[in-house]
Amino acid sequence: MMPDSAAMPVAPLLSVERLTVEYPVAGRILSAVSDVSLSVGRGETLGLVGESGCGKSTLGRAVLQLRRPTAGKVMFDGTELTALGGEALRLMRRRLQLIFQDPIASLNPRRPIGDIVAEPLIIIGITDRAERERRVRDVLTAVGLDPDLVWRRLPHEFSGGQCQRVCIARALILEPELVICDEPVSALDVSIRAQILNLLEEMKRRYGLTLLFIAHDLAVVKAVSDRIAVMYLGRLCEIGPTEQVFGSPAHPYTALLLEAIPLPDPTIVPATNVAVGEPPSPLDPPSGCRFRTRCPRADALCAEKIPILRPTADGQLVACHHPLTEG
């Protein structure tokens, strides 16, 4: 396994080892995730960022075995999920939950909210109706919904923010240990986004959750994450403590992402022409370092050799031949 940064003091709850996920696309192989290793400590939030198509959602789904990886291992609390199947995997999944981007699309439009949130309890075989009702009421109250008001209503009667609260309630009702949040606030307005981010933080404390928080918005990820992992075209570029990665990014791609964020302050003149070009097709990734075609520091070595993840002096891990932290 890859040496992990010193900043992760607790034993990992989740560890992903040399994970590769490939899809067949029109007779070719698309490598959505290539040889990625990372771990998430118990009680920690790991933010996973990158542009669309970088493989961050695929990685999240591969952790849950919703998409079986082509190679590599996923270890959860000492159990190898990649080796499990059938009933054993189904039982294990109670401890891992997922929250999606589009809260309205993730709820069955024809079922009342009370039934939607109670469904996982029925699946795990809690037959006592009163017990189910008590637990649904508890979790709905925890996410800031009034159980009496929402119980019999249908998803379309609610706004996007409220539907996301329902999705969070459904994810939490089995009291999972790990929750994978895949762009949970991208579809929400600014004012509602802040409510949901605060709620996720509160739920994390209350239920002692470990979060894998996937998003493309760096400011959003920074607000909730203890550590940050940056992906580009299926590979991990950089991973490290949040303040470290934002304060002195080691990978040129991380720096580019940070420079591109539009800041709500007119006194800062937007940097121009920093972000050259767009990611190449993942069906035909560049040789060596996949970022080299857009990188201002790229040279012949970058085209030849795939950079491996190695520690920097400041405590993050970086996969770059010429990291910014080395002048």
Add this chain to the structure above:
Amino acid sequence: MTSPLLSLEAVSVELPTPRGMLRAVDKVDLNLMPGRTLGIVGESGCGKTMLSRAILQLLPKRAQLSGRVTFDGRDLATLSAEVLRRLRGPELAVVFQDPMTSLNPVLTIGTQLVETLQAHLGMGGATAIRRSVELLAAVGIPAPEQRLRQYPHQLSGGMRQRVAIAIALSCEPKLLVADEPTTALDVTVQAQILDLLAREQKRRHMSMILITHDLGVVAGRTDEVAVMYAGRVVERAPTSRLFGHMRMPYTEALLAAIPKLESPPHTPLPAIAGRPPDPTRPLPGCSFAPRCRYADEQCRQAKPPLVDPDRCGGLYACWHPLAPQAAAMGI
């Protein structure tokens, strides 16, 4: 002093819904001078897109428009469909959020560009093709000759948006309306598209309206900003004044709710409680009052007008505006 290129006077847009009339835009007044950029900021449902449709005269058929939209001295509502058609392109152009739906999927990029140039500018085939290549190069598309033969689905989202911008700019419009032009794009591509729009706006001395939900997008790239809430403009000021001396509590709350890069992780966000009012059930007072921490009885009973009592170029609609000093300290 020059006269405004675009002026809106008491523009309202109403849409019939099963729940009653929905007032999407509520008596909006705006002026835009030639060569200036106006940002319109607001959350979904605040009426910013309906307002842009009113300017472009592209409202849904059922929508009822009242008030007056004057463009370059002409009242747009009085123009015939044919006159409007000729106006769009050389005078008024638009870039929408989703380039996949604004481009025709069964025509090549070249056909769509050449067609526009021929229809509006009466160019001959060879000239139009030459001009199309120049336009694609100007918006930063590599190998423009080959791109002309491609279809929209063969291009990335960012490239498609560049093509949509090239088409919008092809007839040298006086006003470009960009409605969430970068919302569907990745952050690095967003920065490039915003730079491109800013560069072309300056170079052509074109007026531009940039509609977005992101205060970050308007901050560095507009001359003036109008903040909308529940169909109304609630604050309007030159961009630096708006960010430095905001007076309307909604603007302050909206800015505060954005996670800040400089804040350490796990900093609780000052979220705005509740959500916007139901647009089919207008409130008698200030629409933001139910969510506003400064609201009192007056706010719930009477709608504050959009005014500039300090005569300093910043308008706001609020009975209890933030003190200028406190607002200045808030940044």
